[in-house]
Amino acid sequence: MPHIDYFFATLSPYAYLAGNRLEEIAAKHGATITYKPFDLITAFGRTGGQPPKDRHPSRQEYRAIELPRQAKKLGMPFNLKPAHWPTNGAPSSYAIIAAQNEGGDVGKLCQLIMTAVWAEERDIAEDAVVRDCLEKAGFDPALADKGLLQGADTYARNLEEAVEKGVFGAPFYILDDVHKFWGQDRLEDLDLVMAGKL
Template sequence: MPHIDYFFATLSPYAYLAGNRLEEIALKHSATITYKPFDLITGFGRTGGQPPKDRHPSRQEYRAIELPRQAKKLGMPFNLKPAFWPTNGAPSSYAIIAAQNEGGGDVGKLCQLIMQAVWVEDRDIAQDDVVRDCLAKAGFDPAVADKGLLQGADTYARNLEEAVEKGVFGAPFYILDDGQKFWGQDRLEDLEMCLDGRL
């Protein structure tokens, strides 16, 4: 059974644009997924990248064109300038880690709901009530947000170290159990082709 390590940040617009395609691919190929939210901004600094605000104006301009274009291509609602971005992505990441450990709901849906809260609904995912609402809608007990906070913080930090160690430099980033790597929501087709044995 193939396995996918999924490195992402809950504040990443490109992770939002991945939608549920990873989960659909995994279901089709009987693959398992480990969700690994990590501190992308710190990751940028350790892998030669820069946060969007520090990038050259030409890169910022292109980002402002490319994100709405990709959203339109995918038929997904998208707000280029959400009310609560950037914000603290750690609480939502801790909740995803706790939910994955607890079980009983849909982790993929939880991730999508959290990112949708940022990029569509103008909600602050650093707030407990927003995180709890996403947990409930994904089939988890909202109290999961209060469980394992120390473990969540520890796992979140370890996910960053693992990401840097494995060559992850952006989000979303997918690594198959044979070591094949894919960066970006626009590489999900390639990931599926690898699972099919076509690449």
């Protein structure tokens, strides 16, 4: 059975723009997914990248063009400058880790959390927002309080694993620990590789 390790940050606009396409591709090919939220800003510092605010103006300008363009292409609501960004992505990441350990529709939870940031002007560092997303995804909202130590430990381990495996941005998909794909715009390539066409 094919397996995809999905490295992402809940604050990544590009992970938000991936929508539910990863889950659709996995279902199509009978693949499993392990969701691995990690600290993208720390990863940038360790892999030669820079946070958006520190990038050259030409890169910032292109980002401001590209993100709304991709959102329009995908038919997704998008706010280039959300009210609560950047914020602390750890609480939402811990909730995702706890939900994955519980079992259920983790993909839906991820999408709800990222939609809260990029389309709904909500702060995913707030307990009430995380609990609401958990409940809407079919999880017990109390998961926001459970396993915080384990969540923190897994979140830290995800970062180390990401750096070790050559992950330098988000979203980043690794198929069967061999094939690497960076960016929501490479999901088609992931699909083609899984189909044996690429």
